Amino acid sequence: MQAGQDDTFELETRGLAIGYPGRVICGPINLRLSPGAGVGIIGANGSGKSTLIRTILGHLIPLEGSISFQGLPVDESSEHFRRTVAVQVTDGAFFDELTVREHLEMVARGHGLQDWGQAVQAELDFFEITAVAGHLPGELSSGQRRKLLLAAVLIRPAELLILDEPEQRLDLRIRHKLYHRLAGLRGGGTALLAVTHDPLMLRSCMDRVLLLDADEGELLDPHRGAQWLER
Numbered sequence: 001m002q003a004g005q006d007d008t009f010e011l012e013t014r015g016l017a018i019g020y021p022g023r024v025i026c027g028p029i030n031l032r033l034s035p036g037a038g039v040g041i042i043g044a045n046g047s048g049k050s051t052l053i054r055t056i057l058g059h060l061i062p063l064e065g066s067i068s069f070q071g072l073p074v075d076e077s078s079e080h081f082r083r084t085v086a087v088q089v090t091d092g093a094f095f096d097e098l099t100v101r102e103h104l105e106m107v108a109r110g111h112g113l114q115d116w117g118q119a120v121q122a123e124l125d126f127f128e129i130t131a132v133a134g135h136l137p138g139e140l141s142s143g144q145r146r147k148l149l150l151a152a153v154l155i156r157p158a159e160l161l162i163l164d165e166p167e168q169r170l171d172l173r174i175r176h177k178l179y180h181r182l183a184g185l186r187g188g189g190t191a192l193l194a195v196t197h198d199p200l201m202l203r204s205c206m207d208r209v210l211l212l213d214a215d216e217g218e219l220l221d222p223h224r225g226a227q228w229l230e231r
């Protein structure tokens with residue numbers, strides 16, 4: 001299965017088998033993301049979606065095959081990888097003693113944004129969390145925490161965005177806004193890879209869908225992927 005046919009791939013997996021010692025979960029997976037591509041990852045519970053993300057990020061060793069980022073082996077500790085790949089994992093960690101605004105300021109300044117104050121306010125406005133900007137993480141609802149997590153990912157510049165179920169705990173209106181924004185980022189050349197259970201996300205901002213099953217991955221168009229989720 002292939003997404004994008006250019007010679008320059010943000011991300012490429014070749015014959016990738018994922019799993020744990022002595023246990024193959026899925027493979028082979030042959031996936032290519034060109035700049036501006038959008039690939040959704042779907043599958044039943046336990047099919048290996050999070051395992052795939054963790055393997056791509058270098059947290060798990062491939063059982064077979066290879067993964068490259070912009071033509072080189074993935075090295076999540078390299079400055080280039082950290083600067084150009086923005087990742088949202090399902091359960092992000094927060095600093096208990098930093099407010100919502102301070103979290104976003106820290107990320108924005110850490111990634112060298114010149115107009116960081118403006119960027120922080122734009123994220124607070126976009127995710128509609130300005131009213132809780134002075135709150136600590138422990139004072140937030142689960143949906144507000146999810147918004148902070150996403151804001152901290154989207155505030156930073158990125159050439160590749162990797163998201164794990166970004167729709168969790170977001171209401172429909174915010175999901176619409178988020179997907180519209182992600183589609184816009186893709187239009188600007190950012191590649192997007194996201195695990196999702198939301199058909200709306202596939203229809204709104206993906207051009208390919210990787211369906212994981214017990215054997216190997218299958219590449220679908222977004223409409224078929226959405227139908228699979230709605231089945």
Ligand SMILES: Nc1ncnc2c1ncn2[C@@H]1O[C@H](COP(=O)(O)OP(=O)(O)OP(=O)(O)O)[C@@H](O)[C@H]1O
Binds near residue numbers: 044045046052
């Ligand atoms: N640390 C681990 N060691 C061994 N097996 C594991 C480990 N973590 C997960 N698994 C197994 O790997 C399989 C894939 O899990 P994974 O979390 O990738 O699925 P998923 O598709 O993300 O599921 P969900 O939709 O429920 O989030 C499951 O059968 C799970 O039990």
